[in-house]
Amino acid sequence: MRYPLARFTSVFVLMVVLLPLGTACGVFGSDAGLVIYSGRNEGLVKPLLEKLEKAVDTKVEVRYGSSSELSAQLLEEGDKTKADLFLSQDAGALGALTKQGRLDKLPQATLDKVAASFRSSSGDWVGLSGRVRVLGYDPRQVTRPPNSVFDLVKPEWKDKVGYAPTNASFQAFVTGMRVLKGDDATREWLKGLKANGVKAYDDNLALLDAVDKGQVALGLLNHYYWYEKVAEKGANNVTAKLHYLPGGDPGALINVAGVGVLKGAKHRATAQKAVDFLLSRDAQTYFSDETKEYPLASGVKSTVPGLPPLESLKAPNVDLGKLDSLQQTLAMLREAGMV
Structure with missing residues (x-):
């Protein structure tokens, strides 16, 4: 089921970014574990993030909101953020963080799993689904x-x-x-x-x-x-x-949902494991099955009957990271x- 993006008032936005969503108790990000800010809806990605938690063998805390709001929040928090990973619905929100130098470089082996047109030209985020x-x-x-x-x-x-x-x-x-x-x-x-x-x-x-x-x-x-x-x-x-x-x-x-690791992330190695899990066949197939979006990791094909192959489409040549304005x-x- 698709969950349409909500339009929040400023007061409600403040509540969204301050409440410890996705946590059982305590102060958000205060416990040891991986902290994810997710611009993808909880109803969609919660089952996948539960699998991710097992894959990285670390407690995962998630804060949900719209991608643009969470991107703005991360820019405001700067190097004091508790977030390790930003999972975005939209490439533009990731591009805004790239512009301000708030995302860490990803290993080339990770970047090479995704075609250059669906990842950051700066090498600091990758697309997950298109x-x-x-x-x-x-x-x-x-x-x-x-x-x-x-x-x-x-x-x-x-x-x-x-x-x-x-x-x-x-x-x-x-x-x-x-x-x-x-x-x-x-x-x-x-x-x-x-x-x-x-x-x-x-x-x-x-x-x-x-x-x-x-x-x-x-x-x-x-x-x-x-x-x-x-x-x-x-x-x-x-x-x-x-x-x-x-x-x-x-x-x-062709726009993408993508992921990036925050610069100075407390759990950098675990965050990198999480990125690689999200590019795994299991996670990529989940996106294809649940959202009917295109998987972007090399070697993973869509499971959707009748969907034209991604390589057959004639998309405009645009740096997706520039969709931040x-x-x-x-x-x-x-x-x-x-x-």
Whole structure:
């Protein structure tokens, strides 16, 4: 089951980062053991982290929150943080830590388990699982989906496109467009999309349902929502189809969930063992089975029926660590009247 990213008020965010989530008692991080800050939802990764605890043979304490909030918290804590490991839903949150020198270099043998495009160019974090931006479409209304997100501002798609503007993956995609095409081109596209009658949905699940029911012809999605729906309902009971955009279009961004070891980590050796466990076949298959995302460790293939091979996709060439400028993206979305 997918757990949509929550939008927290400042007071609740403070509660999230200060409460000792994932611990039985005592002060968070006070006991000997491995301390993980996790931007991946507890309902998703808790079973995997229980396996990790056994694999590294050390008590594990976990603090959960959104990736962007935890990344900001780690920057605020600096070298006084109790965290050893940051497990992020989004490459941009890891990139923010890289920029401030808060992540330690990983061994080359660990880095080499993941293709260069899915790890830090600085060598201080690696991707664990990948998600692809796609167009979901209703085949009753669309026979030939467009091959670029830039086509969505054309008159032929007026009032036919849906999106989830508050979703973290949509915002990462917009950030990727800013990196690839520049702020001016991205701002113009957002305003054109708004003027063309784009329809907003609370999350990607609601958006996919709308496409499936024919309430909207096209939707800007991540691939795994469709595969989860098919796994739940069966392919014959899902009308919507997926279109993978060609030619390195910004709408074909492959973002990753990833992991990095904090600089000065108290349990550095154990944290490294944890990273290697998360890149193991067992952990990678867990991500594939549970989230329908792409496993990224070399030699591990997806278990999802019908999922195109990762190497067959034509993603844009972008340094994922540069997807860290979320505040600028949010400001642009507000300017365009989208959030």
